[in-house]
Amino acid sequence: MKIFTTILLFAFINLSFSQEITEDDGLHFLTGVAISSGTYAFVYSRTQNKSKAFWYSLGLSTFAGLGKEVYDGYIIEGKFDTSELLSTVLGGLTASYTFNIFTGKRKKKKQEEKKLVYQRL
Numbered sequence: 001m002k003i004f005t006t007i008l009l010f011a012f013i014n015l016s017f018s019q020e021i022t023e024d025d026g027l028h029f030l031t032g033v034a035i036s037s038g039t040y041a042f043v044y045s046r047t048q049n050k051s052k053a054f055w056y057s058l059g060l061s062t063f064a065g066l067g068k069e070v071y072d073g074y075i076i077e078g079k080f081d082t083s084e085l086l087s088t089v090l091g092g093l094t095a096s097y098t099f100n101i102f103t104g105k106r107k108k109k110k111q112e113e114k115k116l117v118y119q120r121l
Contacts, residue, residue, distance in 0.1 A: 005097060025087040028065065032091025036061040040099040054100045061092025 040057035044050065065088025073080025 002097075002101070005093075022083075025083055028084045028087035029091035029094075032061040032065060032088040032093075033095040034091075035064050036092035036095035037099065040096055040103075044099070044103060050100055050103055053103070054096050057096045057099070058089075058092050061096075062089050065089055065092075 036057040039060045043056045044053035072078040
């Protein structure tokens with residue numbers, strides 16, 4: 001899954017609209033990171049399941065971004081801004097993916113050390 005996500009991200013690099021990134025998009029990215037980080041930490045601490053924590057955190061940041069844009073676009077009759085939605089989702093994906101890579105390393109290390117101790121006995 002990690003390899004597929006990385007390849008997918010690299011496939012869309014040439015579609016970036018760097019000349020259109022605003023300060024507001026940066027704030028949306030950081031909001032996605034914050035929501036996703038908090039959700040990942042909470043879900044992983046409760047379940048010890050990396051996959052569930054990844055999908056819940058990504059889903060909640062996506063849902064938050066979509067909800068905000070629907071509110072802006074249809075309820076207060078503003079503009080549904082897809083770049084803001086994309087920024088929020090990418091922030092959530094960045095945080096979820098980073099947490100997913102680095103979570104559980106110590107646990108595996110301790111298990112390997114226990115195996116070595118038992119093998120020596």
